[in-house]
Amino acid sequence: MIGSHLRLTHVKTNEDIERLAAFNAMIHGDMVADMTRHMLLDHPTIKQEHDKWIFFEDLPSGKIAAALCLITWQMNYEGVILKAGEVGIVGTDEAYRQQGLNRQLMAKHRELLAGYDLSHIQGIPYFYRQFGYEYAIPLEGGLRLYLESIPHIETSYTTRLATVDDIPALVGWYETMNTSLSISAYRDAAIWNYLLGAGMQTETAADTWIVLDAQQQAIGYFRVAHHNDFGVGLVLNEVSSLPHEALLMVIQQAKAIAIERGNPYIRVNIVPNHALNTVIQQAEYDATDQGRYAWQIHLPDPVALFKKLAPVFANRLATSPFARLSQQVVIDTYRQAYVLNFEQGTLQSVDHITDGVASSTLSLPPNLLAPLMLGHHDRAKLSEFYPDVMWAGGSQALIDVLFPKVDSFLYTQY
8 A cells, every 4th residue: 555655756857866866776786876867867868758767755755765767769670660668777665665666656657658669678587477578579698608718819800999989880880780680779879979978887888899900990899898797707798790700809809808807707698690609609619508588578559569560561471472461360369359451461450359259360378469579489489388379270371471480689778
């Protein structure tokens, strides 16, 4: 039961920013205080959205009892730009726990998601499933590479730290790096400026290294996090497309940084299909696969998202035996259903049914809609673990064209 002395409000003044920074430091540590300040004051999109940083205030004392924020991202889904609202920096003062404050904050967050295509959170295991979130985009993990197995190599490639003058090139390298991904995070020059500037004072700070060829021409980049992997390992968390020898040099440079910092290993936290992972495995370095965690995803308005993804569906159908598809595809989540009306290979409309359907193309539990739509798992993989994933006889080929397994990864926006 939430007492009348607690008021739900949002950041309005610089004093609120300082109070929230101090609260986040108490819950998460001093670096998150700096992160709070710089995101609210300096980030190109977040500084315009103070109303999305919400908290419960204890009126008698002015003390913050619990807080979270909505951090706006843009994601590219095969050419379609999606608006995503991350659940970020969640915390409750120990004295105010077990009062339902987090639940009320999540309810307000859901209201703020009006007009957003999806919401995502890194999140502790399981907890956010109660709010309609499900694992649906790869997150942390990757290869753990032990330093003693990395030999010294002679190379003509060198490095230097990036400056703001490199931003136009960084924008292009970043876009090229993500061309192999179906879903990626959009990052423009303004965000790069934040990452190289104010973002360097936060918990998510990372050094951006420019790779130079023998003629001292810049050909790409990589990023190394300031924050260690669980306080131990060096995190190599972004690498652009580079030639084979340059990738070997990146590993060697990361080793040198790790030795300087006293890290016993490197964790290569990049997209799984990156060429660097192949180089590491082929070179037979001592590396172990740490597996992958995942972003937990909520779909605020599946009908709107289906409609927005119409170009994605059209492109998938156009290169398949269903190129001129004209029929209804019914996705039944047992409590409600979505009827996709295709004409000549184009999604024309989507109907939302809440009172049951006579027949469906695909039936699945509601929590699996996000993994299906975002390509985290396809029909076959979902059905291995969930017997209530079912489909009409003969429809599996069409379902697999519309909803394939895809490669996705989100590099940070802050």
